Amino acid sequence: xxxxxxxxxxxxxxxxxxxxxxxxxxxxxxxxxxxxxxxxxxxxxxxxxxxxxxxxxxxxxxxxxxxxxxxxxxxxxxxxxxxxxxxxxxxxxxxxxxxxxxxxxxxxxxxxxxxxxxxxxxxxxxxxxxxxxxxxxxxxxxxxxxxxxxxxxxxx
Amino acid sequence: xxxxxxxxxxxxxxxxxxxxxxxxxxxxxxxxxxxxxxxxxxxxxxxxxxxxxxxxxxxxxxxxxxxxxxxxxxxxxxxxxxxxxxxxxxxxxxxxxxxxxxxxxxxxxxxxxxxxx
Numbered sequence: 001x002x003x004x005x006x007x008x009x010x011x012x013x014x015x016x017x018x019x020x021x022x023x024x025x026x027x028x029x030x031x032x033x034x035x036x037x038x039x040x041x042x043x044x045x046x047x048x049x050x051x052x053x054x055x056x057x058x059x060x061x062x063x064x065x066x067x068x069x070x071x072x073x074x075x076x077x078x079x080x081x082x083x084x085x086x087x088x089x090x091x092x093x094x095x096x097x098x099x100x101x102x103x104x105x106x107x108x109x110x111x112x113x114x115x116x117x118x119x120x121x122x123x124x125x126x127x128x129x130x131x132x133x134x135x136x137x138x139x140x141x142x143x144x145x146x147x148x149x150x151x152x153x154x155x156x
Numbered sequence: 157x158x159x160x161x162x163x164x165x166x167x168x169x170x171x172x173x174x175x176x177x178x179x180x181x182x183x184x185x186x187x188x189x190x191x192x193x194x195x196x197x198x199x200x201x202x203x204x205x206x207x208x209x210x211x212x213x214x215x216x217x218x219x220x221x222x223x224x225x226x227x228x229x230x231x232x233x234x235x236x237x238x239x240x241x242x243x244x245x246x247x248x249x250x251x252x253x254x255x256x257x258x259x260x261x262x263x264x265x266x267x268x269x270x271x272x273x
Contacts, residue, residue, distance in 0.1 A: 110184045110186060111207075
């Protein structure tokens with residue numbers, strides 16, 4: 001399965017375009033707490049939730065390290081593997097800060113992913129509804145939110 | 157930026173019609189060193205040049221043409237020239253329609269050899 005599915009519909013058009021332009025294999029658009037808003041390419045809910053949680057944790061760790069060094073943020077992170085690379089970057093929108101995790105293969109390059117990520121981030125910013133601020137995720141709602149997200153994303 | 161790479165870019169950029177030149181990491185499509193006129197989008201040129209070089213190399217390999225030594229792409233807005241160099245680098249030049257491609261090619265190949273000798 002390589003479909004794009006979204007929880008929040010305003011993310012869909014920019015995500016579909018980004019996936020096509022950057023030739024990304026997997027993409028997750030999430031909140032800094034790891035709540036998934038949209039995804040492309042994941043076949044299993046477990047993989048998606050793991051990727052989102054780990055991506056959010058990496059951004060939180062690097063953000064804390066940046067603060068220790070007196071930086072506001074380090075911006076995008078890039079890790080290169082033999083067969084895959086990952087690009088993890090923040091994106092500010094009127095709906096609040098988001099994190100985008102992109103997994104790509106050798107058919108594209110980090111240069112192309114970065115190039116098209118800038119367009120994607122700008123498109124998300126334009127598409128985000130300005131009149132709604134996201135509610136913080138509370139522990140008591142977490143399971144229900146997670147279940148709702150998985151249902152939307154995997155049509156179950 | 158290391159001096160030999162900078163010197164190579166200086167030489168290429170002196171060719172009439174060249175609007176910018178850069179060293180690009182072939183695998184990543186990221187600029188390593190660049191000398192560009194104002195308004196030239198270095199990141200975009202680097203990413204697209206590396207992508208072009210990879211695709212042309214793939215096509216050359218598939219058809220048995222061997223190693224690609226030079227790529228020239230002419231478009232309405234200008235010309236993109238790419239020469240693979242050692243150490244997994246590409247030397248890339250962006251030029252307008254006035255460019256003498258032969259001269260630019262010569263300078264690029266010389267520069268690639270001199271800088272990475």
